[in-house]
Amino acid sequence: MATLTVPHSIPSPQEDCEQLHKAFEGWGTNENLIISILAHRNAAQRKAIRQAYQATYGKDLLESLLHEAHGDFEKLVLLWTLEPSERDALLANEAATKWHAANRVLIEIACARSSEELFIVRRAYHTQFKRSLEEDVAAHTKGDFRKLLVPLVSAYRYEGAEVNMHLAKSEAKLLHDKISDKAYSDEEVIRVLTTRSKPQLLATFNQYKNEFGNAINKDLKSDPKDDFLAALRAVVRLICSPEKYLEKVVRLSLNKMGTDETALTRTVATRAEVDLKVIKEVYQSRNSVPLEKAVKQDTHRHYEDLLLALLGCEEN
Amino acid sequence: MADENQLLKKAFSGHGGFGVDEATMVAMVTKWRRQPDQKSRFRRDFSEFFTTIGSIEKCEDDYLLRLKTEFSRFKNIMVLWLMHPWERDARWMHHVMHKSYPFTVIIEIACTRSSEELLGAKRAYQALFDHSVEEDVAYHIKENYSKLLVGLVSSFRYEGSQVDNEMAKCEAKALNSAIKSAGSGKLIQNEEIVRILTTRSKRHLKAIFKHYKELHGKPIEEDLGANLCLQETVKCIDRPAKYFSEAINNAFKEGADKQSKIALTRVIISRADVDMEVIKETYHKQFGIKLEDMITKNTHGHYKDALLSLVGK
Numbered sequence: 001m002a003t004l005t006v007p008h009s010i011p012s013p014q015e016d017c018e019q020l021h022k023a024f025e026g027w028g029t030n031e032n033l034i035i036s037i038l039a040h041r042n043a044a045q046r047k048a049i050r051q052a053y054q055a056t057y058g059k060d061l062l063e064s065l066l067h068e069a070h071g072d073f074e075k076l077v078l079l080w081t082l083e084p085s086e087r088d089a090l091l092a093n094e095a096a097t098k099w100h101a102a103n104r105v106l107i108e109i110a111c112a113r114s115s116e117e118l119f120i121v122r123r124a125y126h127t128q129f130k131r132s133l134e135e136d137v138a139a140h141t142k143g144d145f146r147k148l149l150v151p152l153v154s155a156y157r158y159e160g161a162e163v164n165m166h167l168a169k170s171e172a173k174l175l176h177d178k179i180s181d182k183a184y185s186d187e188e189v190i191r192v193l194t195t196r197s198k199p200q201l202l203a204t205f206n207q208y209k210n211e212f213g214n215a216i217n218k219d220l221k222s223d224p225k226d227d228f229l230a231a232l233r234a235v236v237r238l239i240c241s242p243e244k245y246l247e248k249v250v251r252l253s254l255n256k257m258g259t260d261e262t263a264l265t266r267t268v269a270t271r272a273e274v275d276l277k278v279i280k281e282v283y284q285s286r287n288s289v290p291l292e293k294a295v296k297q298d299t300h301r302h303y304e305d306l307l308l309a310l311l312g313c314e315e316n
Numbered sequence: 317m318a319d320e321n322q323l324l325k326k327a328f329s330g331h332g333g334f335g336v337d338e339a340t341m342v343a344m345v346t347k348w349r350r351q352p353d354q355k356s357r358f359r360r361d362f363s364e365f366f367t368t369i370g371s372i373e374k375c376e377d378d379y380l381l382r383l384k385t386e387f388s389r390f391k392n393i394m395v396l397w398l399m400h401p402w403e404r405d406a407r408w409m410h411h412v413m414h415k416s417y418p419f420t421v422i423i424e425i426a427c428t429r430s431s432e433e434l435l436g437a438k439r440a441y442q443a444l445f446d447h448s449v450e451e452d453v454a455y456h457i458k459e460n461y462s463k464l465l466v467g468l469v470s471s472f473r474y475e476g477s478q479v480d481n482e483m484a485k486c487e488a489k490a491l492n493s494a495i496k497s498a499g500s501g502k503l504i505q506n507e508e509i510v511r512i513l514t515t516r517s518k519r520h521l522k523a524i525f526k527h528y529k530e531l532h533g534k535p536i537e538e539d540l541g542a543n544l545c546l547q548e549t550v551k552c553i554d555r556p557a558k559y560f561s562e563a564i565n566n567a568f569k570e571g572a573d574k575q576s577k578i579a580l581t582r583v584i585i586s587r588a589d590v591d592m593e594v595i596k597e598t599y600h601k602q603f604g605i606k607l608e609d610m611i612t613k614n615t616h617g618h619y620k621d622a623l624l625s626l627v628g629k
Contacts, residue, residue, distance in 0.1 A: 119435065119472070122472050123472075126472075126474045126475070126476065130474060130476055130478040131474050131478075131517070132471070132472055132473055132474045132515060132517065133472075134470070134471065134472070134514075134515045135473075135474070135515035135516055135517070138511045138514075138515045139511070139515075146507070146511070150467070150511075150515070151450075151466065151467075151470065154450075154467075154470035154471065154472070155448075155450065155470070156435075156438055156448055156450060156470070157448055157451075158442050158446065158447050158448040158451065159442070160442070160446055162446050187463070191451075191454040191455070191466075195448065195450045195451035195454045195455075195466075196451055197447075197448070197451075
């Protein structure tokens with residue numbers, strides 16, 4: 001469930017874009033005004049505002065935000081203002097071109113989107129970057145990671161609920177055999193994880209646990225330092241429960257000495273209209289502290305204000 | 317009498333031709349009305365189709381099966397003509413999974429359709445078969461070319477005009493190195509070859525093939541040796557009209573097998589509304605005879621008429 005709060009009646013996109021323009025005028029920037037508008041508009045409304053702004057002032061709202069906002073606040077407001085598919089395309093492009101083995105953003109995007117959503121991202125990627133997502137991922141990754149990531153971002157999984165239990169059993173066994181042989185990047189492992197539908201995979205993971213006693217991720221933990229195993233575990237967890245996976249991303253981002261703003265920004269921006277509410281609930285139950293409190297403690301000023309607004313907190 | 321028999325025999329075809337001559341058959345029915353002796357004489361004359369067990373006349377089972385195929389060519393082409401292109405492509409790909417079609421059909425569809433057409437076919441596949449085409453290809457096709465096929469079918473290639481020429485040159489060189497270092501049997505599994513062929517845009521690939529020829533003195537197909545998959549992939553991407561024209565020609569060859577003949581219907585139907593003019597030109601240039609004339613010479617009846625209409629004047 002989303003945390004984004006939109007008032008019952010909102011000004012027209014024209015009025016909103018004029019207010020935003022006022023926020024940019026003169027000395028400094030009125031970040032509170034920006035937040036009061038953008039943090040309370042859904043994707044369709046933000047798109048309408050951007051179009052009105054372009055028509056009225058001859059430039060993209062994002063350009064003005066780029067000039068007028070700064071630091072972590074800027075990064076979050078830019079990411080937030082984009083349409084979900086453009087946002088994902090941008091995040092994917094960054095992740096692909098600056099890829100390293102511990103980066104799991106591509107896995108997040110590939111697994112925590114529906115098949116149709118992922119296709120829309122791939123289309124947006126064409127428009128924005130004049131290349132396909134899969135060609136960039138293929139060109140910037142190597143070896144086992146390429147074998148996993150290219151099919152993952154190219155996946156167009158069947159979205160029906162049908163599950164073949166016979167297949168779930170045989171593929172659970174297949175996974176178990178390969179994992180026992182430490183053949184983690186075996187073609188069959190990759191095939192199952194990157195092509196089967198999500199309901200089929202859930203059934204397979206259940207079979208795995210029933211037949212072999214351990215959850216598949218426990219068996220994939222043989223080497224906690226191995227980045228490829230971590231990537232496989234991420235795939236499994238994102239397919240089973242994106243909210244739990246993302247709660248951990250948020251928890252770790254707030255835990256570090258300082259804060260991993262990139263992860264926090266990305267998670268809040270991409271989930272505020274999806275399931276940030278559930279992520280908050282998971283956070284609360286795991287940490288006995290509401291997420292807002294942790295965010296208040298670890299972040300500051302406008303970045304903090306925007307985060308809290310997107311988290312659904314009442315403005316003071 | 318003998319002439320009429322010959323005419324009717326030919327109408328029932330199966331003699332390397334395509335389709336059956338429905339008009340002649342019906343004309344004979346009229347002509348031989350109330351003349352069972354005529355039919356008797358015909359049966360005795362037509363030993364490929366009719367035989368006897370003792371004194372009982374019977375049809376040869378093999379011939380009946382062949383007739384079934386020939387009679388259905390018209391039905392098949394009409395149904396396919398009406399079908400949505402996405403459903404057609406989805407069904408053809410599905411036939412490959414269940415071994416009734418050669419895997420090269422997947423290469424044909426994945427490489428000659430536009431990115432949006434391929435997406436449509438994939439959606440249709442899911443709606444028809446409750447699986448994604450990627451999962452079925454990965455599961456049912458276990459040969460060494462399966463990675464190439466899965467990659468081709470998963471692609472959603474960029475279709476804009478931007479091409480990075482420097483990268484294309486670079487990748488032409490990379491392909492050459494990969495070809496030199498991999499053993500010829502292993503080419504199909506080479507990661508760089510598969511990566512480039514399955515992810516780059518078609519314009520980019522055409523640029524690569526052009527640079528390859530300039531840099532290494534010969535077209536890449538020559539260096540790909542006897543590797544059918546890779547050859548077909550390159551051809552479908554670089555010169556689809558040539559690929560289709562050759563597929564049509566294979567159907568008309570002496571001793572063409574069932575699959576090659578089925579390809580005639582598939583190619584004509586799938587390209588009629590797309591690039592048939594270019595294919596006709598290419599065919600004429602390559603084989604020295606007009607496609608229309610080849611069809612007129614070698615096919616019969618309603619099937620022939622349908623093909624000629626699809627191919628256009």
